[in-house]
Amino acid sequence: MSKHRLESFSDGVFAIVITLLILNVHLDHQRELTLNVLGGLTPDIVAFVLSFIIVGVYWVSHHNMLHMIKMVDRRLLWLNLLLLLAIVFIPFPAGLLGQQLWNPIAVATYGINLMVVNALGTAMWLYAGSHSQLMVSGVSPAMVRFVARLHSTPILVYAVGILLAYWYIPVSMLLFAAVPAFFILPNPFLDRRLSRFDGAPQ
Amino acid sequence: MSKHRLESFSDGVFAIVITLLILNVHLDHQRELTLNVLGGLTPDIVAFVLSFIIVGVYWVSHHNMLHMIKMVDRRLLWLNLLLLLAIVFIPFPAGLLGQQLWNPIAVATYGINLMVVNALGTAMWLYAGSHSQLMVSGVSPAMVRFVARLHSTPILVYAVGILLAYWYIPVSMLLFAAVPAFFILPNPFLDRRLSRFDGAPQ
Amino acid sequence: MSKHRLESFSDGVFAIVITLLILNVHLDHQRELTLNVLGGLTPDIVAFVLSFIIVGVYWVSHHNMLHMIKMVDRRLLWLNLLLLLAIVFIPFPAGLLGQQLWNPIAVATYGINLMVVNALGTAMWLYAGSHSQLMVSGVSPAMVRFVARLHSTPILVYAVGILLAYWYIPVSMLLFAAVPAFFILPNPFLDRRLSRFDGAPQ
Amino acid sequence: MSKHRLESFSDGVFAIVITLLILNVHLDHQRELTLNVLGGLTPDIVAFVLSFIIVGVYWVSHHNMLHMIKMVDRRLLWLNLLLLLAIVFIPFPAGLLGQQLWNPIAVATYGINLMVVNALGTAMWLYAGSHSQLMVSGVSPAMVRFVARLHSTPILVYAVGILLAYWYIPVSMLLFAAVPAFFILPNPFLDRRLSRFDGAPQ
Numbered sequence: 130m131s132k133h134r135l136e137s138f139s140d141g142v143f144a145i146v147i148t149l150l151i152l153n154v155h156l157d158h159q160r161e162l163t164l165n166v167l168g169g170l171t172p173d174i175v176a177f178v179l180s181f182i183i184v185g186v187y188w189v190s191h192h193n194m195l196h197m198i199k200m201v202d203r204r205l206l207w208l209n210l211l212l213l214l215a216i217v218f219i220p221f222p223a224g225l226l227g228q229q230l231w232n233p234i235a236v237a238t239y240g241i242n243l244m245v246v247n248a249l250g251t252a253m254w255l256y257a258g259s260h261s262q263l264m265v266s267g268v269s270p271a272m273v274r275f276v277a278r279l280h281s282t283p284i285l286v287y288a289v290g291i292l293l294a295y296w297y298i299p300v301s302m303l304l305f306a307a308v309p310a311f312f313i314l315p316n317p318f319l320d321r322r323l324s325r326f327d328g329a330p331q
Numbered sequence: 332m333s334k335h336r337l338e339s340f341s342d343g344v345f346a347i348v349i350t351l352l353i354l355n356v357h358l359d360h361q362r363e364l365t366l367n368v369l370g371g372l373t374p375d376i377v378a379f380v381l382s383f384i385i386v387g388v389y390w391v392s393h394h395n396m397l398h399m400i401k402m403v404d405r406r407l408l409w410l411n412l413l414l415l416l417a418i419v420f421i422p423f424p425a426g427l428l429g430q431q432l433w434n435p436i437a438v439a440t441y442g443i444n445l446m447v448v449n450a451l452g453t454a455m456w457l458y459a460g461s462h463s464q465l466m467v468s469g470v471s472p473a474m475v476r477f478v479a480r481l482h483s484t485p486i487l488v489y490a491v492g493i494l495l496a497y498w499y500i501p502v503s504m505l506l507f508a509a510v511p512a513f514f515i516l517p518n519p520f521l522d523r524r525l526s527r528f529d530g531a532p533q
Numbered sequence: 534m535s536k537h538r539l540e541s542f543s544d545g546v547f548a549i550v551i552t553l554l555i556l557n558v559h560l561d562h563q564r565e566l567t568l569n570v571l572g573g574l575t576p577d578i579v580a581f582v583l584s585f586i587i588v589g590v591y592w593v594s595h596h597n598m599l600h601m602i603k604m605v606d607r608r609l610l611w612l613n614l615l616l617l618l619a620i621v622f623i624p625f626p627a628g629l630l631g632q633q634l635w636n637p638i639a640v641a642t643y644g645i646n647l648m649v650v651n652a653l654g655t656a657m658w659l660y661a662g663s664h665s666q667l668m669v670s671g672v673s674p675a676m677v678r679f680v681a682r683l684h685s686t687p688i689l690v691y692a693v694g695i696l697l698a699y700w701y702i703p704v705s706m707l708l709f710a711a712v713p714a715f716f717i718l719p720n721p722f723l724d725r726r727l728s729r730f731d732g733a734p735q
Numbered sequence: 736m737s738k739h740r741l742e743s744f745s746d747g748v749f750a751i752v753i754t755l756l757i758l759n760v761h762l763d764h765q766r767e768l769t770l771n772v773l774g775g776l777t778p779d780i781v782a783f784v785l786s787f788i789i790v791g792v793y794w795v796s797h798h799n800m801l802h803m804i805k806m807v808d809r810r811l812l813w814l815n816l817l818l819l820l821a822i823v824f825i826p827f828p829a830g831l832l833g834q835q836l837w838n839p840i841a842v843a844t845y846g847i848n849l850m851v852v853n854a855l856g857t858a859m860w861l862y863a864g865s866h867s868q869l870m871v872s873g874v875s876p877a878m879v880r881f882v883a884r885l886h887s888t889p890i891l892v893y894a895v896g897i898l899l900a901y902w903y904i905p906v907s908m909l910l911f912a913a914v915p916a917f918f919i920l921p922n923p924f925l926d927r928r929l930s931r932f933d934g935a936p937q
Binding site: 556 | 763840
C-alpha cells in the first residue's frame with residue numbers, strides 16, 4: 130500500500146463524513162416551517178457546526194501526521210483504518226447530540242467517540258514514530274513526543290467535558306469546542322513549539 | 332497543506348454535496364405514483380435543479396480562485412474549510428425550499444445560506460489577494476478587486492430576493508436563478524473584463 | 534478548467550451516484566425479515582442492479598468521450614455539468630421504479646431520465662466534435678458521427694420501452710436492459726466499427 | 736480505460752460504501768436516549784464495525800490485485816464493475832443484520848452477499864491471471880493460484896457460517912469475523928507464503 134493511495138482513500142472518507150453530517154439536520158415532512166420550528170433546529174445546527182469543525186481539525190491533523198510518514202506497512206495501514214472507523218462513526222453521536230443536546234448520555238456518547246479518535250490517532254502516530262524506517266528523516270524523538278501530546282491531551286479535555294455534562298451541559302460544549310479552537314485560532318504556543326522542528330506540521 | 336491536497340479535498344466535498352441534493356427528492360413509500368403525485372414533486376425538483384446549478388457555479392468559482400492562488404497558509408486553509416461548511420449546509424435549506432416553496436421562511440433560509448457562502452468566498456479571496464506570497468504572480472490589485480466584486484455582488488441580489496419573498500415568491504426565485512445564469516450564459520460583460528487580465532478565471 | 538479536473542470531478546459524482554443507489558433498497562424498521570418479505574424487495578433489487586449497470590455504462594461512455602477531447606471551454610464545462618445533473622437525478626426515478634415496478638408512470642419517469650442523459654451526452658459530444666480545437670487530433674468526422682449515433686440511438690429504444698410500459702412492463706424492462714447489454718457484452722458490430730479508428734473508445 | 740482511472744473510481748466507491756455504513760446506525764427521532772436505548776443499538780453497532788472491517792479488507796485485497804495487474808481490457812473493466820456492484824450492495828444486508836441480528840435470514844442474506852463478493856473477486860483475478868498481457872511480469876502461475884485460493888476460501892467459511900445461523904448465530908458471527916481477522920492480524924502462514932513471491936500483495 131503506497132502512502133499516496135492511503136492518503137487519497139483517507140481524504141475521500143474524511144470528505145464524505147464531513148458532508149454526511151448535514152443529513153442529521155432536517156425537518157419532518159409534515160411540519161410547516163415557522164421561525165419557531167426553525168429555532169427548534171438550533172441544537173441540530175450547533176451539533177453540525179461543532180462536528181464539521183472537529184472533523185476538519187482531524188483531517189488537518191491526519192494530513193500533518195502523514196506528512197512526516199514516508200512509508201506504510203500492514204500494521205500502520207490497519208491502525209489508519211481503525212482511526213477511519215472511529216471517524217466514520219462520528220455522524221451517529223453527532224446526530225444524537227443534535228436531537229438531544231440537553232441529554233448527558235448524548236453528550237457522553239459524542240465525547241467518548243472523540244476520545245477514541247484521539248486515542249487511535251495517538252496510537253497510530255506512536256507506532257509510526259517508533260519505527261524509523263516508516264518516518265521521513267529529520268523527525269526527532271522530541272517531535273514525536275510533542276505530536277503525541279497534541280493528539281492525546283484532548284482525551285483528557287473530552288473526559289472532563291463528559292463528567293461535567295452531568296452537572297451543566299453548556300460547559301461540556303465549551304470544552305468540546307475549545308479543542309478545535311486551540312488548533313485553529315492563532316496560537317503562539319503551538320507556533321513557537323513547532324517552529325523549532327523541521328518538517329513540522331502546520 | 333499543499334494547494335493540491337486542499338483542492339482535491341474541496342472537489343470531493345463539492346461532488347458529494349451536489350449529489351446528496353437528490354436525496355431531498357423522494358416519494359413517501361406508501362403513496363401510489365400518479366401524474367398528480369409526480370406533479371406535486373415539482374417544487375422539490377425545482378429546488379434540486381436550482382441548487383445543483385448554484386453549487387456547480389460555486390465549484391467553478393472555487394476552482395478559478397484557487398487557479399490564482401499558489402500557496403495555502405493556516406488561515407487560508409481554515410477560511411476554505413469555513414466556506415466548505417457553508418457549502419455542505421446547502422442541502423438542508425434546499426430540502427426546506429423543495430418541501431415548502433410557497434413559504435417565505437424557507438426562501439429566506441435558503442437565501443441566507445447562499446449569502447453566507449458568497450460572503451465567505453469573498454473573505455477567502457480578499458485574504459489571499461492581500462498576501463502576495465500566496466498568489467501566483469501577475470494577478471493585479473485591479474483583478475483582485477474585480478473578482479471580489481464578482482463574489483460579493485450576489486449577496487445583494489440574494490438579499491433583495493429574500494425581502495421580495497414576503498411579497499411574491501416567484502420573483503425571489505427568478506433573482507436566485509439570475510445569479511448562476513449571469514455566470515453560465517455567454518456574457519460579453521464578463522468576458523471583456525476578464526480578457527484584460529493574465530491568469531484570468533474562465 | 535483543465536480536462537483533468539473536470540474528469541476527476543465527474544468521476545467523483547459517478548462514484549457517489551452509483552453508490553447512493555443502494556439507499557433505495559431498505560426494509561421498514563418494524564418489519565420482521567422473512568423469506569416472503571425479502572422476496573417482496575425483488576423489485577427494489579432489480580431496479581438497483583439495472584440502474585447500477587446503466588450508470589456504469591454511462592461512466593465508461595463519459596470516459597471514452599473525454600478520451601477524445603483534449604480541452605474544455607466554458608460551454609463544454611456547462612454541458613458536462615448539465616449531463617451530471619441528469620446523472621445525479623437517476624437515484625430518484627430508480628427509487629420510484631423499485632417501489633412500483635408495476636406502475637407505467639414509474640417506468641416512464643425512469644425512461645425519460647435516461648433519455649435526457651443520452652440527449653445531453655449526444656449534445657456534449659456534438660459540441661466538442663464540431664470544435665476541432667477541443668478534440669485530440671485524429672478523430673475523424675466519421676468517428677464523431679458514429680459516436681453521436683451510439684449516444685443517441687438508445688433514446689429511441691427508451692422511448693419505445695416507455696410506450697410499451699402501458700401495455701406490458703416486462704418488455705419495457707427488457708428494452709431498458711438491452712441498451713447496457715449492447716455495450717457490455719462482446720459485440721462484434723461495435724468492435725469492427727471502432728477498430729477502424731485511431732484513439733477509439735473501448 | 737487506464738488502470739489508474741479504474742483504481743481511483745474503485746477507491747471512491749469503496750470510500751463511499753465504507754462511510755455509508757454508518758447511516759444504518761441511528762435512533763428514532765422520538766425516542767429519549769437512555770443507557771438502555773443505547774444498549775439496544777448494540778446489534779447495529781456490531782454490524783457496522785464488522786462490515787466496516789470486511790469492506791476494509793476488500794479494499795486492501797482489491798488494491799493488492801490491481802498491484803499485479805498492469806492493463807485493463809473491456810472484460811476486466813466489467814468484471815471489476817460487477818465486483819463493485821456486490822460491494823455497493825453490502826450496506827443493505829448490513830442494515831438488515833443490525834436490525835435483526837437474531838434472525839437467521841438476515842445472517843444468511845449478509846453471508847450470501849459476502850460470498851458473491853468473494854466469488855466475483857476470484858473470477859476477476861482468474862480472468863486477469865490467465866491473460867498474461869494484462870499482468871505485470873513476474874507473477875508466477877503459482878502466485879495466481881495462491882491468490883485465487885485466498886479469495887475463494889472465505890466463500891466456504893461464509894457458507895458454513897450461514898448454515899450454522901439456523902443453529903446458533905454467535906458462531907456464525909465468529910466465523911464471519913474470522914475471515915478479516917485472518918487477513919489483518921499478524922499471520923506467519925500468510926507472510927511466509929507471500930514472501931516467496933515478487934510483487935507480492937502485503
